[in-house]
Amino acid sequence: MTSTASTAHRAQTLTMARGRIGLGLVLYTALVALLWVMPKGEWGPLWLLFAIPAVAFVLLVQKMAGGRATHESRMGIVIGFGVLLAVLWIAGSGFVGAGGSSNGALGMIWAVLSFLWPLVMIAGLLTRFILRKLVPGAVQKDAVERSKQQAEARRQQAEAAQQASIAQARQREIEYERRMQREVNSQAEPTAAGRFTGFEPAALAAVEIPELPFLFGHPGAGLSGSGFKADKIAKGQAGELNFARALQHSGLLDRFATFWSVHMPDEEVGASATYSSDIDCVVVTGTTIHLLDMKNFTQGDVTWTMEDDELRLLDNPTGGYIGKARSMSRNMALAADRVRTKFRALGVQHQVRASVVFMPTDNGIGTIDPSVRWPGGIPAESLDSALEALRAEPAFAPDHPDSEHIVRVFRWLVKDESGAAPRPGEAWKRAPGMRRPSAVPPSPAAAGTSAAVGSAGEPAAGASAAAATSGAAAGVASAGPVPAGGARTCQECGAVFGAEWTFCWECGRA
Secondary structure (H helix, E strand, O other): HHHHHHHHOOOHHHHHHHHHHHHHHHHHHHHHHHHHHHOOOOHHHHHHHHHHHHHHHHHHHHHHHOOOOOOOOOHHHHHHHHHHHHHHHHHHHHHHHHOOOOOOOHHHHHHHHHHHHHHHHHHHHHHHHHHHHHHHHHHHHHHHHHHHHHHHHHHHHHHHHHHHHHHHHHHHHHHHHHHHHHOOOOOOOOOOOOOOOOOOHHHHHOOOOOOOOOOOOOOOHOOOOOOOOOOHHHHHHHHHHHHHHHHHHHOOOOEEEEEEEEEEEEOOOOOOOOOEEEEEEEEOOOOOOEEEEOOOOOOOEEEEEEEEEEEEEEEEEOEEHHHHEEEOOOHHHHHHHHHHHHHOOEEEEEOOEEEEOOOOOOEEEOOOOOEEEEEOOEEEEHHHHHHHHHHOOOOOOOHHHHHHHHHHHHHHHHHOOOOOOOOOOOOOHOOOOOOOOOOOOOOOHHHHHHHHOOOOOOOHHHHHHHHHHHHHHHHOOOOOOOOOHHHHEEOOOOEEEOOOOOOOOOOOOO
16 A cells, blocks of 8 residues: 555656756756856956857757746757757857966866766756656556555445444444443442541531621522422432531631522523522632532442433442432533623633532442533532642632622522522512511520521521521411411402511502
């Protein structure tokens, strides 16, 4: 294949050789003509008269052997040009030789070059003539060679395609066997414990979440109105709470601003009315806005991997599947896109980074295959890796000009116990000032609960946060079905609402 490819350009090589020979003849002739017109002996300035025949000499050679010379096959023209060149050469040599030379060395060089010129011209023109005759045959040979090469290339491509098809078929069989082995070795739970990091729920159970000026919302509070099953809600809340405890345990919670259960932002302003999904936690450092989605999945001596764009869990000791395939939503990709767009419009220079954080269980934590990425290229990482990345970040700077805009946006996206962030036209229904004061003095426990309830978006933490959660939940519930003894009927619209309300929350009449 290589040898034939190197001989597929014979015609081009021959043509280039002819051109170079022609250029050499023209340059050689120009040198001889230049020696003709140089001052010679006692002739003085009369040597300039030889410029005319010298120029004609060079032009004839250019016409005969130049790059565009196409008449070499016409013998009459070749002979005519040869006769003219011979006459000019003899005349020029005779005239100059008759004048003598003032420089012996220069005269000797001129004599040698002038004497050799006819021989060089004859040899050069003959070579060009031979090469020209060889070009058509070379063209045909090149065509044959190229045809062979193309046929060989097609054969090799067909063979490569066949080999690729065979390899793909074999790989499908191998993958099928691997999956079947995993299927038949499926099990409900991991065989062994995974890697322990010190951030297991039992290890952090005693960690309390303090009240902090830049901690907004309650870990897991937004899941209350998510519509998920109770066991999934409890598991999700535990994962978010454990992440908050891990931040506190690592000394990071008070370094950054954190927002918990953040509603999907609208494309313009406020919370989205289309999407009720949320971001589990937003951690704002000095340079980056981290959007984090916590996954409190099964852990142990396992590996999380991707199959057919779905998340699968493999038991490392047996190689079998654990549980079913999990779908992966585009929620974080959408959230990252909207947050970037929003803060770009506000001129905020913070980077936005979204990731999915796998939380450890009391059975340790498994391995995440590098191929695991949520739609939109959102990476997955373990809790300890996420904490390590946060440790390298600068602290949140409340006095930075961008911080005011960041807090203003996120604090009104924090979900309350209804499972949504407050919206204009609806938030007043939950306002404490819109309720009728109770005639019965509250018990100490109720008083503690009422004191803990704050307006939507205000910072909350620790035991106060838990009390706020339960208190607000009770307030929201009172707007629903009401016992007969504590109900009032609106005279305007006929709606039934709680006796503690000072107005009808359907039509607004007092």
